[in-house]
Amino acid sequence: MITDKTVLGSETQEYFINMGPQHPSTHGVLRLLLTLDGEIIRKVEPHMGYIHRSIEKMCEKDSYQQIVHLTDRMDYLSCHINNEAVCLTVEQGLQLEIPERVKVIRTIISELTRLSSHQLWWGVMGMDLGAITTFLYGFRDREMITDIFEETCGARLTMNYNVPGGLMFDIHPNFQKRTKDFISYFKTKLPEYKELLTGNVIFEERTKGIGYISKEDVISYGVTGPSGRGSGFSCDIRKHHPYSAYDRVQFKEILYEDGDSYARYMVRMDEMVESMHIIEQLIDNIPEGDYKAKTKAVIKLPAGEYYKRVETARGELGVYIISDNKKSPYRVKFRSPGFSNLSALDTMARGCKIADLVAMMSTLDLVIPDIDR
Amino acid sequence: MRLVKNIKQYFGEIFHAIRSLITGMKVTGYYFFHPKEIVTQQYPENRETLKMFDRFRGEVILIHDENNLHRCTGCSACEIACPNGTIEIINKKDVDPETGKSTKAIDKFVYHLSMCTFCNLCIIACPTDAIKMAQTFEHAVFDRSKLTKVLNNPGSKLMPGIRE
Numbered sequence: 001m002i003t004d005k006t007v008l009g010s011e012t013q014e015y016f017i018n019m020g021p022q023h024p025s026t027h028g029v030l031r032l033l034l035t036l037d038g039e040i041i042r043k044v045e046p047h048m049g050y051i052h053r054s055i056e057k058m059c060e061k062d063s064y065q066q067i068v069h070l071t072d073r074m075d076y077l078s079c080h081i082n083n084e085a086v087c088l089t090v091e092q093g094l095q096l097e098i099p100e101r102v103k104v105i106r107t108i109i110s111e112l113t114r115l116s117s118h119q120l121w122w123g124v125m126g127m128d129l130g131a132i133t134t135f136l137y138g139f140r141d142r143e144m145i146t147d148i149f150e151e152t153c154g155a156r157l158t159m160n161y162n163v164p165g166g167l168m169f170d171i172h173p174n175f176q177k178r179t180k181d182f183i184s185y186f187k188t189k190l191p192e193y194k195e196l197l198t199g200n201v202i203f204e205e206r207t208k209g210i211g212y213i214s215k216e217d218v219i220s221y222g223v224t225g226p227s228g229r230g231s232g233f234s235c236d237i238r239k240h241h242p243y244s245a246y247d248r249v250q251f252k253e254i255l256y257e258d259g260d261s262y263a264r265y266m267v268r269m270d271e272m273v274e275s276m277h278i279i280e281q282l283i284d285n286i287p288e289g290d291y292k293a294k295t296k297a298v299i300k301l302p303a304g305e306y307y308k309r310v311e312t313a314r315g316e317l318g319v320y321i322i323s324d325n326k327k328s329p330y331r332v333k334f335r336s337p338g339f340s341n342l343s344a345l346d347t348m349a350r351g352c353k354i355a356d357l358v359a360m361m362s363t364l365d366l367v368i369p370d371i372d373r
Numbered sequence: 374m375r376l377v378k379n380i381k382q383y384f385g386e387i388f389h390a391i392r393s394l395i396t397g398m399k400v401t402g403y404y405f406f407h408p409k410e411i412v413t414q415q416y417p418e419n420r421e422t423l424k425m426f427d428r429f430r431g432e433v434i435l436i437h438d439e440n441n442l443h444r445c446t447g448c449s450a451c452e453i454a455c456p457n458g459t460i461e462i463i464n465k466k467d468v469d470p471e472t473g474k475s476t477k478a479i480d481k482f483v484y485h486l487s488m489c490t491f492c493n494l495c496i497i498a499c500p501t502d503a504i505k506m507a508q509t510f511e512h513a514v515f516d517r518s519k520l521t522k523v524l525n526n527p528g529s530k531l532m533p534g535i536r537e
């Protein structure tokens with residue numbers, strides 16, 4: 001692996017360096033084995049498994065109601081969307097008719113989750129590049145969303161608000177008012193984000209043209225979500241295979257063609273606007289009705305295979321359940337967006353400087369528990 | 374001609390850079406002079422006024438009324454609903470001194486706070502609404518064994534009329 005060569009009369013040698021598993025910029029326990037030539041990256045090998053909790057195996061002993069709360073612990077920043085994915089799969093298997101009210105509430109909370117995830121990502125992205133300010137600003141606005149979650153769902157992060165068939169309880173009476181307040185507040189704050197980071201010269205220098213990946217590579221690695229759309233790969237599940245209430249709202253799928261870190265950044269910034277737009281369309285029209293369809297106390301899926309996919313804040317999450325007509329599934333497999341997105345890091349990083357690797361990982365928006373499960 | 378263009382570009386870039394930095398500084402400067410808009414809470418100084426939302430899931434508690442009566446029949450539905458064995462219901466036989474009939478009643482409602490994931494499944498499983506989530510959140514202790522709690526008060530009894 002190590003090759004000797006002579007540059008300008010002096011001997012150079014490639015060498016290895018371990019980035020992580022306890023590196024602040026990996027946002028979790030991920031080890032990257034880097035092959036370097038001076039400062040230039042020749043190869044990136046991600047080593048995973050440090051936070052593997054065998055969630056898929058645990059699902060095999062749990063009932064269908066209990067599986068839901070485990071998915072909170074995968075991609076904890078889109079926990080509501082993960083819950084929804086499992087519930088949609090189970091509901092598909094049971095062929096349950098879900099009340100309209102549930103669909104709309106689920107969609108609103110999904111979009112709030114996406115917003116809060118992107119806010120956190122924006123703050124952390126700035127911090128990775130050395131700007132602590134953005135971190136505090138991102139968290140300031142995110143706090144309002146976590147308050148909404150706390151009041152309605154009962155928890156700030158791992159909310160477990162979905163149950164197969166509907167929601168755990170109805171929305172809090174303050175939910176609509178709080179959400180509208182937040183939307184009008186955040187509309188005034190989003191321009192601040194742009195002033196602080198988007199136009200900043202240091203930020204532009206460190207992201208524009210860095211970490212390029214082509215549309216072909218994105219497709220072959222299965223990179224989805226904002227990271228894929230930054231390379232022009234149209235992969236928004238909400239648009240292509242609408243679930244819940246996405247078929248009745250107007251929104252744009254954000255596509256950028258450049259494929260660099262800056263494009264991936266811009267996709268998320270624009271997605272925040274779209275998410276607010278979706279919430280605005282739904283928040284005043286929550287239909288009356290039940291917050292839960294009737295289900296049996298012990299859910300048994302008919303024997304067979306069920307697959308459903310949703311768009312989390314990081315990309316496409318697929319839930320695959322094989323049932324043998326018992327009260328717990330025979331096998332559960334999650335197709336997590338983080339795992340596929342990480343696999344593209346090597347292609348992106350080759351030839352770049354090691355300092356830019358941090359920015360690249362930020363724009364991939366990796367959540368390590370989602371990769372390891 | 375080329376030189377002029379290069380110089381122009383050079384200074385243009387410097388200008389753009391300085392402007393972008395000033396734009397960012399304007400935002401931070403605004404908050405520096407408007408300290409009222411700062412949102413940080415002074416915890417733990419604000420402990421008295423800090424109130425959690427009603428639905429906040431802090432820990433599972435068994436509801437007792439003023440006569441030390443609870444509504445738990447010992448049916449173990451919560452124990453079965455719990456995904457990680459947090460709840461253990463230990464039952465005993467109560468003998469009615471008048472009729473001599475023996476009935477099932479809880480001896481100990483053991484709750485391992487250290488294993489709880491606050492998923493709320495036990496609460497919605499309980500047929501008699503005997504348990505609920507409390508809004509406490511300061512759970513740090515020096516000894517792990519303190520996190521294993523017995524939720525039924527000593528000498529507490531089942532509320533009459535619940536079992537029917």
Ligand code: SF4
Nearest residue numbers: 455489490492493495
């Ligand atoms: S909240 Fe969940 S984990 Fe905790 S005791 Fe209840 S069912 Fe078990």
Ligand code: SF4
Nearest residue numbers: 445446448449451499
């Ligand atoms: S708390 Fe409720 S579910 Fe649990 S044993 Fe008592 S009555 Fe049954």
